[in-house]
Amino acid sequence: MHSLFPPLLGLFLAIMAFVARADESDGAALYAPCAACHGAAAEGNVDLRAPRLNHLRPVYILAQLDKFQRGLRGGNEASVAAQQMAESSDLLPTVARLPELAFHISELTSPASSSTLQGGDPIAGGKSFMRLCGACHGANAMGNVALNAPRLAGADDWYLLAQLQAFREGQRGRHREDRTGRQMRNMAAMLSDEQALQDVIAYIRSQQE
Numbered sequence: 181m182h183s184l185f186p187p188l189l190g191l192f193l194a195i196m197a198f199v200a201r202a203d204e205s206d207g208a209a210l211y212a213p214c215a216a217c218h219g220a221a222a223e224g225n226v227d228l229r230a231p232r233l234n235h236l237r238p239v240y241i242l243a244q245l246d247k248f249q250r251g252l253r254g255g256n257e258a259s260v261a262a263q264q265m266a267e268s269s270d271l272l273p274t275v276a277r278l279p280e281l282a283f284h285i286s287e288l289t290s291p292a293s294s295s296t297l298q299g300g301d302p303i304a305g306g307k308s309f310m311r312l313c314g315a316c317h318g319a320n321a322m323g324n325v326a327l328n329a330p331r332l333a334g335a336d337d338w339y340l341l342a343q344l345q346a347f348r349e350g351q352r353g354r355h356r357e358d359r360t361g362r363q364m365r366n367m368a369a370m371l372s373d374e375q376a377l378q379d380v381i382a383y384i385r386s387q388q389e
């Protein structure tokens with residue numbers, strides 16, 4: 181009883197500190213090859229059409245990486261951007277280490293991305309969002325893990341537009357085994373025209389912190 185910390189507790193704390201440090205640097209090392217396109221803080225790069233990732237939950241990141249790897253997303257009929265990402269799957273670590281990578285990305289932070297679109301009406305967009313999208317993505321576009329619906333608040337406006345167009349044109353969500361993508365394809369088709377897309381995006385953008 182001569183020490184405040186029993187020796188074993190001290191050893192335990194030292195190990196935990198080491199594990200925490202190792203995790204942190206491992207995640208960063210796994211992410212390093214992705215930063216060339218997605219940016220050091222996963223803030224996205226519009227010139228490369230590589231979206232922001234740091235607003236996404238690890239479970240959605242993992243699901244999409246799995247789709248890119250298995251050809252459910254980014255196949256022959258997909259956009260050039262999606263094909264580029266599918267090819268970048270070579271840079272991914274082994275399956276066992278993917279959660280570490282996804283977790284690391286979700287812990288990164290960056291300021292809100294700037295707007296590249298004008299002309300969307302957030303009020304009109306809010307009405308269609310509540311009617312068509314909120315049930316899955318949540319009224320504030322924060323996503324719903326149980327429904328596999330990703331968070332949209334915080335996403336780049338140009339990327340939201342590109343994805344909604346890709347779903348509408350059947351470039352994304354086409355693969356037979358892409359169940360969640362097919363679901364989203366039907367929903368994107370319900371937005372009547374380009375203006376309706378812009379309005380919904382203006383609403384989503386109004387929901388980011």
Ligand code: HEC
Pocket residue numbers: 211213214215216217218228229230231233236241244245259261262263264265268269271272273281342
């Ligand atoms: C050559 C550039 C490039 C590299 C390198 C790259 N990506 Fe991507 N990534 C993209 C592009 C472009 C897209 C958008 C695809 C689309 O439009 O469908 C994308 C999309 C994604 C998405 C889907 C996001 C969403 O909201 O659905 C995830 C997740 C992702 N990348 C993770 C990674 C990870 C992890 C790495 C590193 C192993 C990586 N990317 C490396 C270009 C790249």
Ligand code: HEC
Pocket residue numbers: 243309312313314315316317327328329330332335340343344360361363364367368370371380
């Ligand atoms: C039935 C549930 C459901 C509804 C309703 C729905 N979504 Fe989705 N949405 C999903 C799912 C699930 C995904 C993930 C698709 C995948 O796994 O590739 C998704 C993906 C998306 C993406 C791609 C995000 C990214 O990071 O790549 C966008 C954008 C999107 N939804 C917008 C909308 C909009 C706008 C509406 C309303 C018009 C809507 N969604 C309605 C379930 C839904």
